[in-house]
Amino acid sequence: MITFESVSKSYPGGTRAVTDLDLEIPTGSFTVLVGPSGCGKTTSMRMINRMVAPSSGCVRIDGQDVADIRAVTLRLGIGYVLQNAGLFPHRTVLDNVATVQRLLGLSKAQARSKAYEAMERVGLDASMATRYPAQLSGGQQQRVGVARALAADPPILLMDEPFSAVDPIVRLELQQEVQHLQSVIKKTIVMVTHDIDEALTLGDRIAVLAPGGVLHQYASPLEILTRPATEFVTSMVSKDRGFRQLSFATLEDVRATALPAPGADGLIELGALAPGWKLRLDPAELRAVWLDPSGVEFAAGPAVRRGDTVRSALDAVLASPVSAALLLNGDSVPSACVTIDDLAPYLRHGVRDPA
Amino acid sequence: MRWLLDNPGQAWALTLEHLFLSIVPTVVGVALALVLGLVFGNRPRARAVITAVASAIFTIPSLALFVVIPSIIGTQILDPLNVVIALSLYATSLLVRTVFDALDAVAPEVLNAAEALGYSRARRRVFVDLPLAVAPLAAGTRVAAVTNVSLVSVGAVIGVGGLGQLFVAGYQRNYPDQILAGIIVILVLALVLDRLIAGAARVLTPWLHHGAAPGQAPGRRRPAIGRAKVATIPVQDTANREEPK
Structure with a gap:
């Protein structure tokens, strides 16, 4: 001391x-x-x-x-x-x-x-x-x-x-x-x-x-x-x-949005999340790609994890073409994603006393 | 040149004497200047006095000094010691300023670092300040050595002057060849000494003579500890991403 x-x-x-x-x-x-x-x-x-x-x-x-x-x-x-x-x-x-x-x-x-x-x-x-x-x-x-x-x-x-x-x-x-x-x-x-x-x-x-x-x-x-x-x-x-201040909260308790099951072609229809968009997961190569309605590919940004801060998750969401970041729940293939709505509770209460 | 070829023995003896009379004062001068510089380097008042005295000594004509020294220290008028002492005084006077300046030129952050890491003042002086002062000190020493080589000849007037005696003898006998021989050998001596000191300084300061430029050398920075390998895969955790708070 x-x-x-x-x-x-x-x-x-x-x-x-x-x-x-x-x-x-x-x-x-x-x-x-x-x-x-x-x-x-x-x-x-x-x-x-x-x-x-x-x-x-x-x-x-x-x-x-x-x-x-x-x-x-x-x-x-x-x-x-x-x-x-x-x-x-x-x-x-x-x-x-x-x-x-x-x-x-x-x-x-x-x-x-x-x-x-x-x-x-x-x-x-x-x-x-x-x-x-x-x-x-x-x-x-x-x-x-x-x-x-x-x-x-x-x-x-x-x-x-x-x-x-x-x-x-x-x-x-x-x-x-x-x-x-x-x-x-x-x-x-x-x-x-x-x-x-x-x-x-x-x-x-x-x-x-x-x-x-x-x-x-x-x-x-x-x-x-x-x-x-x-x-x-x-x-x-x-x-x-x-x-x-968002750096002091993590995603531990975030309410994530589950990803729909993949279709016959292996693509995930995002549905209400982003109408017309699809997601292709390629676990073997650890790649994920968003596809827009006309089939144009957008590489997905880094996935977030539970331990990450809300600040980095928000950044990932803002950087995504579908306003969603893939979430890894301790596994190697994402089964859910974090959207702007999922993060809203953290954004809503603003800077407050921690007490 | 005739004289030189006809009297190699005498020329050699005079050369050795000349070398002795110029090298010893240079060595004494470097040593004294270093001691004065290291001890008084950061005492402004002492420095001012030393610098003033040094300048004063340097203005005394060498011949006058050769003649006055015996009466001060009680040596014989023809004692080579008179020349050695006089030239040592000149060399010290010339070099003490160089030492002060060289010590001043050591970067403050280096001194700061030495202090913060736990160097005592004396230790820092010897292991940090001194090595860093070598290069400028060597430059000053080259000047002092060459000056001494030429000043020794003045000693011939009082009978102790190495190759300078060739000037006296050649002048008295109206024999220019002998004078020329003296000039040639003195020039060679001065050049050789200058190169020797420059070479020694180079060996003593390897850090000033490295080859590679920054950033070009092999073995560049390794990836940071604790950082995830940056791969081309987009599905990847962000656990180690940059995260300003």
């Missing part, structure tokens, strides 16, 4: 970076500090590994004031991912990843074998090991940065805008990987971002900070979306707020 106890940071000249911050970050949580630039989010995070010293108050890790721990010792136990990866340009990928292990006193061979494991964990091919950072793309560099932070298996991982310098496609990929990694390694992750979407996607706890380092809300993503505590939080989450 990382605890901020009435932490403030002000600079000579009176600039306040952090104002009386109280925050409890539970062990194993993915906590995101989010806010516009100048809100003290990076400053706050850097207090955890003593790269910034608070002007007043203290930061504790499992009850111990970090100011009482030698800075170098403290930092060796905390992984750190920087915005631009911050790799050492004079070291190969492998030796970059092995950095912390070497600092901890492991032999070169031991550190490198650990480094290979860490590279594998973040999806870096072993053939990359001998390259230098300048030979890598931005996304690859960031991956190396994550591997380097994780190599020594620290219980805490700090990430400073880790994905903001890579292109959107790579960012998404890295976000998904970090999410997946976290589901496996269960570190205490503290991440800083200015991107509320990223915060809502990745975090299970979100701290919204306003300029001057004032904490406006510290809650789960759902609560931030549905019950923004202040005007400031509302303005941060206002975009797509209604849509985003």
Whole structure:
């Protein structure tokens, strides 16, 4: 557990970076500090590994004031991912990843074998090991940065805008990987971002900070979306707020529409669902095709499952030519579909208090 | 050229002396400049003083320095040590600025990363800052080495000047061939030293000389962990699809 106890940071000249911050970050949580630039989010995070010293108050890790721990010792136990990866340009990928292990006193061979494991964990091919950072793309560099932070298996991982310098496609990929990694390694992750979407996607706890380092809300993503505590939080989450909320409901209880039995020609007449349209399932090849009345084929989009979110189901329905997405009920051949009417109950109640 | 061919023994001895008198000060200069740079690199006031002193030293004419040093440190006027010390001072003065600049040029995010990962300041200086300063330092060292090779000859005026003695002798005897011989060998020495240092720097900085451009090299990014394989089949679960909240 990382605890901020009435932490403030002000600079000579009176600039306040952090104002009386109280925050409890539970062990194993993915906590995101989010806010516009100048809100003290990076400053706050850097207090955890003593790269910034608070002007007043203290930061504790499992009850111990970090100011009482030698800075170098403290930092060796905390992984750190920087915005631009911050790799050492004079070291190969492998030796970059092995950095912390070497600092901890492991032999070169031991550190490198650990480094290979860490590279594998973040999806870096072993053939990359001998390259230098300048030979890598931005996304690859960031991956190396994550591997380097994780190599020594620290219980805490700090990430400073880790994905903001890579292109959107790579960012998404890295976000998904970090999410997946976290589901496996269960570190205490503290991440800083200015991107509320990223915060809502990745975090299970979100701290919204306003300029001057004032904490406006510290809650789960759902609560931030549905019950923004202040005007400031509302303005941060206002975009797509209604849509985003659909991500918190799944199709577990959706009333699906059963598909009619196939006819003699193997085609399913959709009937009232989409008059004149037919569906051809090709289980052997895992293909499904919608046929319009004149026989023109439309490939069906990905099928949805019970565990999927209403948001992704709605997207699938909207993308379908018959406004229906095939539903897989734990089997390999869809026996039902989800229509806009099936989703209506979820859409109707709007953004409300979850309580 | 005649003189060179007729007196290979003497030419060789003078060449060795010349090399000794120019290489030792270069090495001393690099070492001193590095120590000064690494220790005082981020102390602005000390830096300003060092830079000012270095500039001042560099403006002192070499001959004057050769003559003054014995009275300061008590050596004989003909002691080669005078030349070594004087040239070491020049080399240090020339290189200390280079070291400061080279250390300044290390990217801030790299220093930030080093600090965050748990490098102590001293360790960072040696294992991060220093290697990254090698390339610019080598460039400065080439200039210092070549400068030293030419400055050594001035020492001939006080009797310690390696190949410079050929200039003095050739001038006194009105024997241009001897002067030419000195010029040729000094030029060759300067070129060889320059290339040697450049080569050494290249060996020491492999990361600056890799071949492949980003994105072209083999072994590209592997598919992400935890992502479903993207197949061409439309009936497929969306469990792992992108899902912004």
